[in-house]
Amino acid sequence: MHSAVGWHIELEFQEDDSHTRAAAMVRLPDGSEVRTRGHATRHHTDANQPRVGEEVAAARALNELAMQLLTKAHDEIDQASGRTSHPIHV
Template sequence: MMQTAVGWHVELEFLEDAEHTRAAAMVRLPDGTEVRAHGHATRHHTDSNQPRVGEEIAAARALNELAMQMLTKAHGEIDAASGRTSHPIHV
């Protein structure tokens, strides 16, 4: 069986202030479709200012949303091709 290497690149961008971090995630699929998602993190006023931690939390939330959108999209394509309803497993 011949294998083909395929790669997708996910882009993450952040907007930050002293207490909030917003992340925007985007993946462009081989057919040109773009899937976008957002995540948010808020620093508690008693926590030390650690921007990287806010970025990690906001990014994780954006990537989680992106994953759910990709699952929904894939199951919609399965349903359209098979004529039946598929059942996504959420982990």
């Protein structure tokens, strides 16, 4: 029997005329949380497009979130197996 599992990722943004900062957080079923940040800076000659800044900052925060989750998973594998696993970063 299969059961559905879901994780919710929260993203929050802080913006000014040329900077966008994103904070990402996922709460795992064991109650632990992984939090990361990403940022984007608009070049002074680019049009002011807040959504684009949010997309770049979010992508950077989510990329870091993915890397931290991989590290966390491999640490747990190492602890359970007593050996060193070798993460493959995509």
